[in-house]
Amino acid sequence: MSVIDIKGLSFAYAKQVVLEDINLTVEKKDFLAIIGPNGGGKSTLLKLILGIYEYSKGSITILSNKSKNSSSQIGYVPQDTNINIDFPIRVIEVVLMGYKSKRRRLFGYGKDELNSAMSALEEVGMDKFVHHKIGSLSGGQRQRVMIARALCANPEILILDEPTSSIDIGGQKEVYQLLKRLNKEITIIVVSHDISVILEYANRVAHINRKLSYHDISNREHNFSIDNNIEHFCEVELLEMLGSEQCIDCSESKCEWSSEK
């Protein structure tokens, strides 16, 4: 059963085409990794799915809903770099922002809201940090709080934009292990540069550079693991391994990921 169905989607900023004729189907409980070069349209695609940007050509169907503003069943975790870590706010207040209710209290929080936020924090293992200031947490812990905020509304789909871009390798692994666990219940879509890490967890890879190429790697022969001392891959090399027809030559200067071992 597909939870997201994108057909013939194109998008342009002013006259610059960013996405062209995108066709993508995301099945229930997929763990989809979206990779591609900077400026290739990855984050734009997420924002179109979330309804932040309006598309003019094509269609996006989310959980059988064709409305252009149908993001209510999607949990969203933005890039960590967008967040002001000096902001005076406690963990519980951040998570409560994810709660969606029709009737909001003027001041303070209702029992339902607090219970929902606490369950989300327990789910991500951050319930002991409820009253901590968000800026006092490590990058990995902060990102788990952001995931809890997205889970607060019980979404069916969880979308994460570069969730591990500013955290250490240990924190990255923690976040992806958490996502893998959550993937038993919900569909996960992750935009990431950390290909070698994410391939341990994703079952599908979509490569976006204006156009989209799509790879099912659930039965892949290559088993990438950071424990195998292969910390970084060049994306193009990787796509060649996966048999992409979109691959271009990989030169050192174009590689965003080093091949250090």
Added chain:
Amino acid sequence: MIEALEFEFIQNAILAGILVSFTAGVIGSLIVVNRMVFLAGGIAHTSYGGIGLAVYTGIPIFLGASMFAVAAALLIAMLTLKKRDRIDTFIGLIWAVGMAIGVIFIDLTPGYNVDLMSYLFGSILAVTREDLYFMSALLIIILFVILVWYRDILAVSYDSQYAGIQGVNIKFFYTLILVLSALTVVIAIKVVGLILVIAMLTIPVYIAEKISSSLLSMMFSSGIIATIFTLIGLYLSYSYDLTSGASIIMVSAISLGIFLLLYRR
């Protein structure tokens, strides 16, 4: 100093200091966390155009300054929401044009004898009962708005994109914060003047941000810190015959220096 409290103008000055400082602490918190300091500077200086207009036409100074400040806030909100790139250029332009309009109106005023320095550096000892009513009303409105919309204001200030996805009207709240900032700037001009107003809106807030764990506690603690700075500044101003606005800002700046030396976390 105690005997000075018998004078009405001193009582007015102290009351105005408390009202304006608390308001500046609350709104300054929103300005700082939303990274609007430069925007608030633009609004403060643009309001000089309203002061010039008021002097020329004879309307109340608060009214003229408020009209220009609110118009500047709406214009800046529209520009920042629509055209974020090059926004610094537009704000710089609005800043300078507002000042220029003020200067020209004052040039055109026949027999002009208004003390220009009192608007640039404040004139807290000249606060009237009517000024106090305006300041009290503004503080009540601000506290009411924050009480009613605290969660939305918090969401927009912390992560506006996420707030937008959650259905919060970010344009409305962004504009609301700017308009409240504009009105706060207008009353703060009376106490510290338009040149020093930014320091009043930011120094207490910077200290409060370091010691607060929530936006609400930051607002109230910066309000209290700003009030303490203002009262000490007023005392020094009275005792040593110094300009009140400059005294308040110097007390704030020295306190910030001491705080930074002691607070290393």
